Each structure stands twice: as C-alpha cells, then as structure tokens.
Amino acid sequence: MSSAALSVAKEAAAETTPPSSAAERGGAPLANVSLEINGRTYPLALDPRTTLLDALREHVGLTGTKKGCDHGQCGACTVLVDGRRVLSCLTLALMADGESVTTIEGLAGPDGALHPMQQAFIDKDAFQCGYCTPGQIMSAVACVEEGHANTDAEIREYMSGNLCRCAAYPNIVAAINQAKHELKRA
Ligand code: FES
Numbered sequence: 001m002s003s004a005a006l007s008v009a010k011e012a013a014a015e016t017t018p019p020s021s022a023a024e025r026g027g028a029p030l031a032n033v034s035l036e037i038n039g040r041t042y043p044l045a046l047d048p049r050t051t052l053l054d055a056l057r058e059h060v061g062l063t064g065t066k067k068g069c070d071h072g073q074c075g076a077c078t079v080l081v082d083g084r085r086v087l088s089c090l091t092l093a094l095m096a097d098g099e100s101v102t103t104i105e106g107l108a109g110p111d112g113a114l115h116p117m118q119q120a121f122i123d124k125d126a127f128q129c130g131y132c133t134p135g136q137i138m139s140a141v142a143c144v145e146e147g148h149a150n151t152d153a154e155i156r157e158y159m160s161g162n163l164c165r166c167a168a169y170p171n172i173v174a175a176i177n178q179a180k181h182e183l184k185r186a
C-alpha cells in the first residue's frame with residue numbers, strides 16, 4: 001500500500017473507532033449515577049452530559065419515553081421526577097440521581113392493569129400515530145394531580161407544552177376529563 005493510501009486508511013479507521021478514553025470523549029470522565037426508575041434502582045456509569053432521556057432510552061432500555069424535538073419544545077419526552085413533570089431531553093441524568101423517576105412503563109399496576117389515564121386515552125380515542133402519547137399521558141397524570149384539570153380551558157392551558165402533530169387535542173381533553181373523575185374516586 002502506498003504511503004498516501006495508508007494515511008487515508010488510518011484516517012478512516014480513526015473516524016469509525018468510538019472514543020475509549022475520557023480525553024477522547026472531550027475530557028469528560030464517566031460519572032456514577034443511581035437512577036430509581038419505576039421503583040427499580042439502576043446503577044449506571046454515564047458521560048455526565050447524558051440527558052435523562054438518553055439514559056432512559058439508550059442505557060436502561062426504556063423506550064416508551066419518546067424523543068421528538070430534543071430541544072424542550074414538544075413535550076414528547078415528559079416523565080415525572082418525584083411526581084413533578086419534567087422534560088427529560090432538557091434534564092441531565094445526574095440531576096435525577098437519587099430521585100424517583102416515573103415513565104410511561106411505570107404507570108400500569110403490577111398486575112398489568114392500565115392506569116386510569118391510559119385507559120381513558122384508549123376509551124376516548126385520544127391518539128392517532130401515538131408518538132406524542134406517552135408524553136401526553138405523563139403530563140396529563142401530573143395535570144390532574146396538580147389540580148389543573150378543573151375546566152376544559154384549564155386542561156388546554158396546562159397541557160399546552162405537549163404538542164400533537166395529529167391534532168388529537170379534543171380527544172385528549174375528553175380523556176383527561178374521564179380520568180380525573182376516576183382518579184378522584186380512587
Ligand atoms: S423531545 Fe423533549 S421537549 Fe421535545
């Protein structure tokens with residue numbers, strides 16, 4: 001192989017080899033983090049820049065939480081941290097260390113019975129493609145628990161951070177109205 005060809009081959013190899021050291025990753029050593037997700041503890045070693053969304057999807061394998069915009073604008077990545085809704089694409093995994101994270105996979109009961117909000121979304125046909133639905137449901141659960149589901153207008157206001165490209169909004173409001181009565185009875 002000519003020296004020019006050898007040089008090109010070396011450059012190609014360097015481009016496809018994943019970084020193995022902290023220096024190659026830009027000087028960020030891995031950080032140990034313990035995430036409590038849906039009642040189970042996951043000890044992880046993560047690049048400290050890893051978002052909670054990527055930790056859930058890429059490191060823990062919980063892909064129910066969706067990545068839409070990855071910029072805090074669509075709500076598809078909504079999860080609950082200590083009962084409070086957060087955008088997991090804008091939250092570092094390290095920030096959730098030691099806190100209780102609930103994802104869409106954690107809503108159903110141990111026997112597999114759907115959460116009243118999940119059932120209401122089915123009953124009211126509150127989705128079409130379904131991509132926004134996990135985030136909508138997590139946000140809807142928090143909306144009710146916050147006491148922000150008293151009127152249709154209030155529901156729309158407090159769900160306004162969750163976008164739906166399929167425009168299932170009227171059905172989502174109907175689903176929240178159904179579930180809030182069941183949650184109050186529970
Ligand atoms: S993916 Fe997080 S707000 Fe869109």
Ligand code: FES
Nearest residue numbers: 128130164165166
């Ligand atoms: S159901 Fe398709 S984006 Fe909401």
